[in-house]
Every structure is written in structure tokens, then in C-alpha cells.
Amino acid sequence: DTAVSQTPKYLVTQMGNDKSIKCEQNLGHDTMYWYKQDSKKFLKIMFSYNNKELIINETVPNRFSPKSPDKAHLNLHINSLELGDSAVYFCASSPQGATGELFFGEGSRLTVL
Amino acid sequence: QKEVEQNSGPLSVPEGAIASLNCTYSDRGSQSFFWYRQYSGKSPELIMSIYSNGDKEDGRFTAQLNKASQYVSLLIRDSQPSDSATYLCAMSGNQAGTALIFGKGTTLSVSS
Secondary structure: OOOEEEEOOEEEEOOOOOEEEEEEEOOOOOEEEEEEEOOOOOEEEEEEEEOOEEEEEOOOOOOEEEEEEEOOEEEEEEOOOOHHHOEEEEEEEEOOOOOOOOEEOOOEEEEEO | OOOEEEOOOOEEEEOOOOEEEEEEEOOOOOOEEEEEEEOOOOOOEEEEEEOOOEEEEEOOEEEEEEOOOOEEEEEEOOOOHHHOEEEEEEEEOOOOOOOOEEOOOEEEEEEO
């Protein structure tokens, strides 16, 4: 069983479209994250949820909206996609009290044309 | 703004040599430091964590932390071609609700 799973793994879409990425973890962790990795491999935090509550919301355009229906799931919806949104989006989770020990999903590569 | 600085490389070493990867950070309040390894096209995975000054060894890997100099390093002894990857340095503070901040990574290439 994959510990942190994301779907889809690849998305190719046109500018202006809306897309969603889903993430699920079966590790029993309370905290989940969305990170964005750009073409230069820079990994940057976007959002963090702890037990369904948003605790970190970095400077991200409001076209990005996370949603956590329960502590095992964290989804990311992106409206009005732009070229600059092209990146790999990683979902991750961490145990309670160990926010540095991230378990990453395989990533979702988004390409906006 | 809290930052983590790494030389992007590539760092090239021959098989069997010691690879030394370095990282500096800006936030003196940072408490915990981590090294993640990311193979091309894969997700990052945690390989070392270090919380106090000094050295921490785990197999062929040694993490070193010097909080006074705001410096973290990772030594890989007896480097193998399978160690070829990007190594990401990361730090976290001691405040609740803070996320891990990553450096831009150093690409290591080990030649056989």
C-alpha cells in the first residue's frame, strides 16, 4: 500500500482551465501539506492542514484552494490556470510533533499550455 | 525572510570518495535540520535529521550542525553511483504552525 498517494500523476491542460489534485495518506498522520516544486527544483510550502484545520497558508494566489474533508485527505483545486502554474505539486504528511519528517507522495506534474 | 542556502552544484566525486554537501541558514531561531534525497523524477525522502550541535552518524552518512555559524553539512563516505541525486537541506523553527523550509538542493554525481 502506498503511504501517500496522489492523483493524477500527470495533468496537461490549457490556460484558463480548472484542475484538481487529490491526496490521501494511510499513515495515520495528523498533518498534511502541499508543496510546489518548480523547474529549478525549488520546493516551496503552499499549505498545511492539521486535523482538517488550515494552519499554514503561504503567499499563494487565491486561485489555489485546498480542502481537507478529513485528516487523511487533502485536495488542491486550481482555478484559471496560468503558464506559471506549471510545476510538480507534492503532497506530504508528517507525524504529530515531527513536522520535519515529511512523507511525500509521488508528485503530480502539471503542465499548462 | 527565513532562507536556506545551498550550492546547486553539480558536485562530482569519484566512487569511493567522500562527498561533502553544505548548507547555511538565516534564521537563528531554527531548531531542527534535515537532509532529504531526491532522485531524478522521484519524490524527496528523508535521510538524516539533526537537532543539536555536533555530528550525527548513520551508516555512510554523517550530518554536522554548527548553530553558532548557522551551518549544516552532510558527509557521504564511500560514495556510490547510487548516491547520485539532489540533496535538499531543510530547517524548521520551534513555533507551532511552521512548515519545513527547503534549500534549492545540491546535485551530486558519483562516477564509477
